Amino acid sequence: MGISITLTPIGEVIGGRIELEDDAWGEVESVIRLNPQQCTEESLRGLEEFSHVEVIYYFHLVGDEKIEFGSRHPRGREDWPLVGILAQRAKDRPNRLGVTICELVGVNGLEITLRGLDAINGTPVLDVKPWMQEFSARGTVKEPAWAGELMRNYW
């Protein structure tokens, strides 16, 4: 392999939080401001008919030296198991990608207002997709206890 893929952000997160925090993202409101060199108002036509959107973004503040390729304790909690970086959702991961489903508050020109986007002010946005309930996990979802604990106060 060894190929590389070059992407251009379609926009940027404006507002919301200035610094990353672990928890209580649920009520945070922020805006994705689309880049007019990449998108037009037409790119968003009909988005308001959806209640939720899925955002793919880039953890731009993670330095190369921080990226984990092996395993670690989620949030450094040694009472939780050692977990591979691809078996947790930590930001310090290969390619630094984040994905979140959040509530659509409104669309205004090239600005999309969202509630519950867990990305800070200035985060580059790589994609916005409408959330369709048919894309939810099919079948019964199972996850380990540490994940439920970690997520308890996330939103």
Added chain:
Amino acid sequence: MGISITLTPIGEVIGGRIELEDDAWGEVESVIRLNPQQCTEESLRGLEEFSHVEVIYYFHLVGDEKIEFGSRHPRGREDWPLVGILAQRAKDRPNRLGVTICELVGVNGLEITLRGLDAINGTPVLDVKPWMQEFSARGTVKEPAWAGELMRNYW
């Protein structure tokens, strides 16, 4: 803006479908083979405790000239509305990113076997995350009628 972001695939889809089709992805089994220059078995430690994973991949066969920045009828269906590219999940989109939640069948060394990954053989994989039910859409999901129709036979 105008910055660009360079990513290196962590692996590749092996097996499943050879050509893209619109529907009936639900029973397709395929493997993500991780690139040993990017990942180790340790990267996957504990993944098997999850029933589902979320995969971010790259629609590598979409040529530059195919990318839609404005709006179009989903699947070319003129009986459906004109919809912005960011208000639909079509592959011909800025940055060519796909995201899907699929069922984890098993992990073996650097190979992850999945059911219901809607990406063809050879697709570059940019990230694998465990699916946690807490990341589901919070609140009631609303979507337009065309989306439900499009998804009717997707899985």
